[in-house]
Amino acid sequence: MNETDKNKWNNIYASGEEKISRPCHVLSSNSHLLPVTGNALDLACGRGANAIYLAGKGYETFAWDLSDVATQDLANRARKMGLSIKTEQRDLTILSPPPRSFDIIVISRYLDRMIIPDIIAALRENGLLFYQTFIREKVSDFGPRNPAYRLQANELLTLFQSLRIIYYREEGTVGDAAKGFRDEAMLVAQKRTE
Ligand SMILES: C[S@@+](CC[C@H](N)C(=O)[O-])C[C@H]1O[C@@H](n2cnc3c(N)ncnc32)[C@H](O)[C@@H]1O
Numbered sequence: 001m002n003e004t005d006k007n008k009w010n011n012i013y014a015s016g017e018e019k020i021s022r023p024c025h026v027l028s029s030n031s032h033l034l035p036v037t038g039n040a041l042d043l044a045c046g047r048g049a050n051a052i053y054l055a056g057k058g059y060e061t062f063a064w065d066l067s068d069v070a071t072q073d074l075a076n077r078a079r080k081m082g083l084s085i086k087t088e089q090r091d092l093t094i095l096s097p098p099p100r101s102f103d104i105i106v107i108s109r110y111l112d113r114m115i116i117p118d119i120i121a122a123l124r125e126n127g128l129l130f131y132q133t134f135i136r137e138k139v140s141d142f143g144p145r146n147p148a149y150r151l152q153a154n155e156l157l158t159l160f161q162s163l164r165i166i167y168y169r170e171e172g173t174v175g176d177a178a179k180g181f182r183d184e185a186m187l188v189a190q191k192r193t194e
Contacts, residue, residue: 002066002091009067018046018070020077023053024108026132026186030167031057033128033188038103043119044092044110048074048085050130055083059104064090064097097122106130109184111149116159123191129163131156132186137172139182156187163189 012018022028027050039060042051047070051063055078065071068089078085096118097105103124111133123129134143136150144150157168170185 002093006066010069013067013069013073020047021049023049024106024132025181026188027053027106027130030130030188033166035103035128040104040106041097041102043105043107045074046070050106050108051085052078052081052083054104054106055085062086062088064088064092066091100124103127108132109134111151113159120160120162120191125191125193127191129160129189132184134183135170135172135185139173139177142183151185156185160187160189164192165189
């Protein structure tokens with residue numbers, strides 16, 4: 001257990017510094033790609049806006065995070081909303097998702113390159129991955145300062161090249177930086193064996 005990171009994130013969530021956000025853009029703007037039924041995982045869920053969105057759409061929804069303050073808060077809010085979300089405090093560096101276990105995996109604003117092979121393996125056949133996180137080529141100070149937690153140019157495409165890429169957007173600093181989708185990259189990819 002990474003107690004230092006767990007304490008750090010627990011303190012952030014207990015302080016209210018990390019607000020309850022909306023579901024990530026890559027999920028809400030590509031919701032037409034979602035399957036009719038299935039199960040879904042919000043990985044490193046934080047306050048769990050993605051999990052709430054997916055549970056609201058009727059998927060059997062799981063939400064995992066290192067911070068038990070975040071998962072407990074999500075469980076309480078889901079209960080009040082009448083939503084069923086299976087929350088779990090879980091260190092993904094120790095226990096990543098089992099192989100072929102999810103139809104939908106959503107990851108927003110979390111990057112651990114070591115667990116990428118496990119994320120790919122965790123998708124079921126035809127399973128979809130929605131991924132959105134920070135990039136190095138940014139136009140604002142939003143997001144982590146440590147470049148290790150930011151993607152290099154086109155890195156999501158490289159990390160998930162074994163999947164079928166359905167959608168990708170990364171604008172960097174190109175053109176009018178006051179417009180468009182900046183500071184993050186987003187990808188939707190599908191696991192296909194044929
Ligand atoms: C920037 S927050 C993003 C939260 C949420 N996905 C969102 O978009 O609002 C990063 C999250 O990753 C979680 N996290 C960091 N290391 C983790 C680990 N080893 N295992 C599971 N979760 C982890 C943190 O607790 C935190 O909730």
